Amino acid sequence: MSDYRYLQEQDIPSFLAALRALGNRVLVPTLQKGTKESVVFTPWQEGDPVLVAKATVPAKAAVLPSCETLVTYKKTKNPDNYAETSLTLTETVEAEPTVVFASRPCDAKGIAILDNPYTKGIYKDPYYMAKREKLVVISLTCNSGCETCFCHWVGGGPSSPEGSDILMTEIPAEGTKAYVLQPITAKGKEMLAKSALKDGESVVALMNEARKAAFATLSPKPDLTEAPQKVAACFANLSFWAQETERCISCGACTYFCPTCYCFTITDEGEPTSAQGGRRLRSWDTCMSSLFTREASGHNPRPSKAERMRNRVSHKFATYPENWGIFSCSGCGRCISQCPVGLDIRKIVLHAIAEAGGTVHPPKQEEAKPAKAAPVQAPKLEEVKPAKAAPAPKEDRAEARAEGKQTPSANDTEPARSPAPRRTAKKRGFIKTSLKKSGTRRR
Amino acid sequence: MDAKTSLPRMVQGLSERPSMPGNPYLPIPSTVINVISETPRIKTFQVVFDDKERMEHFTFEPGQVGQLSVFGAGESTFVINSPPSEKNYLQFSVMLAGEVTTAIHKLSVGDKVGVRAPLGNYFPYKDWAGKNIFFIGGGIGMAPIRTIMLHVLEHAKDYGKISLLYGARTPQDLTYQYEIPNWLERPDLDCTLCIDVPAPGWEHKVGLLPNVLKELNPSPDNTVAVLCGPPIMIKFTVQALVEMKFTPESIITTLEKRMKCGIGICGRCNIGGRYVCVDGPVFSWKELQSLPQEL
Numbered sequence: 001m002s003d004y005r006y007l008q009e010q011d012i013p014s015f016l017a018a019l020r021a022l023g024n025r026v027l028v029p030t031l032q033k034g035t036k037e038s039v040v041f042t043p044w045q046e047g048d049p050v051l052v053a054k055a056t057v058p059a060k061a062a063v064l065p066s067c068e069t070l071v072t073y074k075k076t077k078n079p080d081n082y083a084e085t086s087l088t089l090t091e092t093v094e095a096e097p098t099v100v101f102a103s104r105p106c107d108a109k110g111i112a113i114l115d116n117p118y119t120k121g122i123y124k125d126p127y128y129m130a131k132r133e134k135l136v137v138i139s140l141t142c143n144s145g146c147e148t149c150f151c152h153w154v155g156g157g158p159s160s161p162e163g164s165d166i167l168m169t170e171i172p173a174e175g176t177k178a179y180v181l182q183p184i185t186a187k188g189k190e191m192l193a194k195s196a197l198k199d200g201e202s203v204v205a206l207m208n209e210a211r212k213a214a215f216a217t218l219s220p221k222p223d224l225t226e227a228p229q230k231v232a233a234c235f236a237n238l239s240f241w242a243q244e245t246e247r248c249i250s251c252g253a254c255t256y257f258c259p260t261c262y263c264f265t266i267t268d269e270g271e272p273t274s275a276q277g278g279r280r281l282r283s284w285d286t287c288m289s290s291l292f293t294r295e296a297s298g299h300n301p302r303p304s305k306a307e308r309m310r311n312r313v314s315h316k317f318a319t320y321p322e323n324w325g326i327f328s329c330s331g332c333g334r335c336i337s338q339c340p341v342g343l344d345i346r347k348i349v350l351h352a353i354a355e356a357g358g359t360v361h362p363p364k365q366e367e368a369k370p371a372k373a374a375p376v377q378a379p380k381l382e383e384v385k386p387a388k389a390a391p392a393p394k395e396d397r398a399e400a401r402a403e404g405k406q407t408p409s410a411n412d413t414e415p416a417r418s419p420a421p422r423r424t425a426k427k428r429g430f431i432k433t434s435l436k437k438s439g440t441r442r443r
Numbered sequence: 444m445d446a447k448t449s450l451p452r453m454v455q456g457l458s459e460r461p462s463m464p465g466n467p468y469l470p471i472p473s474t475v476i477n478v479i480s481e482t483p484r485i486k487t488f489q490v491v492f493d494d495k496e497r498m499e500h501f502t503f504e505p506g507q508v509g510q511l512s513v514f515g516a517g518e519s520t521f522v523i524n525s526p527p528s529e530k531n532y533l534q535f536s537v538m539l540a541g542e543v544t545t546a547i548h549k550l551s552v553g554d555k556v557g558v559r560a561p562l563g564n565y566f567p568y569k570d571w572a573g574k575n576i577f578f579i580g581g582g583i584g585m586a587p588i589r590t591i592m593l594h595v596l597e598h599a600k601d602y603g604k605i606s607l608l609y610g611a612r613t614p615q616d617l618t619y620q621y622e623i624p625n626w627l628e629r630p631d632l633d634c635t636l637c638i639d640v641p642a643p644g645w646e647h648k649v650g651l652l653p654n655v656l657k658e659l660n661p662s663p664d665n666t667v668a669v670l671c672g673p674p675i676m677i678k679f680t681v682q683a684l685v686e687m688k689f690t691p692e693s694i695i696t697t698l699e700k701r702m703k704c705g706i707g708i709c710g711r712c713n714i715g716g717r718y719v720c721v722d723g724p725v726f727s728w729k730e731l732q733s734l735p736q737e738l
Contacts, residue, residue: 070468073514075555087493087514087555091469121453122721123467123706235715235735263710266468266703272514272555280468280514285709293711295701296519296541299674301714301737311713311737319716323453 004200004207005192007168009177012050016101018195020044024136025098027062029055041100051102052140058107058259058332059100063114063131067283068092070127070266074277087272092279095130099191102140106151106332108163110259111137115163116324117262127282136187139164140179143210144217148333150346153221156331158214166192171206180207222360224317224327227349230356232318234310240355241306244348247341248305252286254335254343260316260328263287287312313348453707457721461502461561467706470512470557471497475550476532481618484539485583486548489525489532490556502561503527505568505591506697506725509560510705511535516546520702522724523560524586526593533558536586536618562705563724566591566669566695575603577661579680581652581672582611585618587697587724588671592632599631603666606633608659610652610672614642635659653679663689671697674738681728691729698724698731698738714738 007015016026027041029051038056069092078084100107111132118128141159142149151157161167165188168179180200183189200207234240255261265285270278285292288308294300302308320328329345336344353360477489488511492498503523512518519541525534537547550556568591576595580588588607595602607626611617617636626634637648637655648655652672661668668684670677677696684694700712700719707721715735717723731738 071470073557075514083553085553085555087472087557089470089472089557091466093466116451117453117708120451121707122457122462123708125468125706125708126466127468232715232735235737262708264703265709266517268515268517270515278515282468285703285711287710293701295699296544301700307737314715314735315710315713319713322716323456324451 001199002201003183003189003192004204005181005195005197006200006203007179007181007197015195015197016044017046019099023097025096026101027059027098028101029053054104057257058110059103060110060259062098062100062135063111063128064262067281068127069279070282071280072277073272075272093126093130095134097134099136099138101138103137104142105139105156105158105160105164106149106330107259108137108139109156109160109330112163113260113328113330114262136165136191137163138166138168141167141169141211141214143170143214148336149331150333151331152218153224154327154329154331159211169207169210171203171210180204222350224360226353226358228318228321230353230358231314231349233356234352235314237355238306241310244351245305245309248309248343249341250288250305251340252288253338253340255286255288256284257334257338259330259332313345317349458564460564461504463559463562467559470559473556473558475552475554475556478551481536482616485536485618487534487536488550489534490558491532499530504565505594506565506587507561508563508724509533509558510562511547512557513543513546514557517543519543520705522587522590524589526590526597528597536583538583559705563720566725568595571667572601573603575666576605577666577668578607579656579668579670580609581676582616583618584672585609588669589619591669596631604633605631606661608635608656610637610655612639614638614645652676653683656680656683660687663687667693667695669695691732692727694728696726698726
């Protein structure tokens with residue numbers, strides 16, 4: 001028997017049930033209704049529907065919860081000497097075996113990017129490590145690119161294995177949907193070997209074809225080799241960053257939706273002398289907030305949104321690469337699709353390269369805009385079971401459209417429709433230009 | 444970008460140093476054993492770990508910092524300003540500034556706190572053998588100077604001439620006043636004090652610290668300048684040192700930034716790709732010149 005396994009759509013629930021029976025928490029993309037429909041990873045239980053749509057929010061919380069307790073603290077009086085108190089600190093490193101099912105390669109790569117600072121620095125983060133060690137990531141390879149995603153720009157692709165334990169690829173099947181599961185790591189191999197799934201060797205050729213077809217949907221990519229040097233070279237050019245962030249409202253959505261953003265804050269909650277004591281929490285934080293770096297003296301090294309965006313883009317494309325050797329961006333595009341004012345990190349990076357006199361071969365295209373995916377190839381937002389659940393939007397981009405109703409320009413990458421078209425097409429994108437700092441780029 | 448062939452910069456770029464063992468987020472339960480009111484806004488706290496054995500075996504290098512916790516309020520980063528030879532307690536000097544320091548200032552002897560230490564790098568004193576050392580402290584910036592100066596003085600025979608220029612706004616703003624008579628008297632230290640404006644009874648120099656430094660005009664030959672103080676003081680003092688022909692490599696300073704984790708992850712103390720909490724807090728002027736100007 002080969003290492004590959006074959007999974008039919010109707011067998012997904014029993015596959016997940018078997019994973020649960022082994023003691024795993026199984027996180028699957030779930031449609032969440034609200035003022036705005038979104039797809040989030042939630043623990044799956046027997047009978048729950050299964051979506052294989054790209055989630056609105058990445059599975060980052062599986063290793064870095066939006067809020068977790070680091071330490072609990074409690075002060076108690078010594079019953080023999082009431083003048084004395086004792087302090088009890090309890091560390092709360094905990095993790096349950098978890099399987100993330102049907103995340104995307106960009107989400108999995110996000111976890112691989114988090115692994116560097118959390119597990120490979122001079123200090124290891126025990127809270128992250130515990131969760132990471134008990135995590136198995138099953139990624140569904142993408143059938144195509146989409147409007148906002150750009151994994152291939154930053155070293156990934158629709159079937160990149162980084163961060164995944166198992167890759168799952170949809171293959172053509174009569175009257176149903178079927179997937180090939182390919183183990184990437186030893187953990188993934190073991191999980192598949194233990195499963196009751198059928199051998200998938202006979203359909204590996206179909207899998208490779210599907211992956212090749214997905215890759216073919218991607219638009220030509222710019223060469224970002226020079227990005228670290230060029231983005232760093234723009235550091236002192238604050239007017240460039242001010243211009244790029246003119247529309248930014250510092251909401252932080254780009255960071256909270258990002259699979260690779262990992263900044264956090266630490267705060268205390270509760271008095272140590274209270275009956276239940278208190279706890280020290282770690283919560284996601286955002287470098288887009290002015291409070292992020294403000295010191296007690298009132299001094300702030302990053303007082304305006306220009307400095308803050310400079311820090312965010314530089315971290316992803318210059319300083320993280322300097323420290324860890326890869327971009328801190330998996331190209332998932334959520335910061336673009338979720339930005340309420342339509343800022344596009346691809347454009348900022350390309351503008352920075354151009355601003356610093358660099359070039360991004362091939363200069364074939366004018367605008368860094370992936371080709372529209374063929375509708376047939378687009379990842380389907382369909383539920384496996386039960387069928388009666390909410391009418392699911394047909395395409396991945398449905399979510400983008402829903403948002404579009406509220407903020408018409410939010411997902412619009414067309415420069416002509418953006419509120420502040422600041423550069424002429426000539427000066428933009430792939431064309432090697434030496435942009436001058438002049439008033440011409442301003443409105 | 445060749446991470447496969449060599450260790451990432453975040454690992455190999457860091458000097459060897461004592462570091463906090465175990466869970467780096469778990470504070471060491473400690474007790475305040477002494478509180479000294481230094482100035483109207485600065486207090487010094489001496490703390491001991493509740494675990495005696497851990498206290499005995501605790502080692503750090505001068506310049507390394509600790510995160511001092513008041514549970515319920517939070518934690519903040521301070522340099523350990525006692526010298527490493529002081530095994531009985533760790534000393535932190537805290538200026539009243541925000542929420543956490545307000546809570547720290549309310550502490551009294553016997554109160555329970557948490558300490559995460561040692562964190563960060565330290566003064567490169569091992570490179571200073573045989574050299575003259577010129578210490579410069581401004582205001583609360585005297586705290587990190589104190590630890591390295593006391594350490595160097597303990598091993599004075601390894602170094603050349605050791606000098607200190609210590610300045611504050613007024614005589615009342617000088618910390619460690621109870622130690623100053625000793626610093627002025629001891630033959631192995633050339634100590635100069637200055638205040639910004641004249642004050643009754645003041646027998647020492649008057650003037651802004653960089654100006655007093657120019658007046659003293661120390662020779663840059665075989666000399667290391669080690670300074671700490673408020674950002675504005677650092678700026679003009681470094682200018683003065685450069686004018687006096689000190690090389691960027693021979694000017695050493697320590698920085699502070701807002702910090703949370705203290706271990707190079709949480710993302711707020713970075714200057715470009717360097718994290719003050721693990722790449723610093725001690726930097727040479729040469730290193731700082733190579734970094735983006737975002738202090």
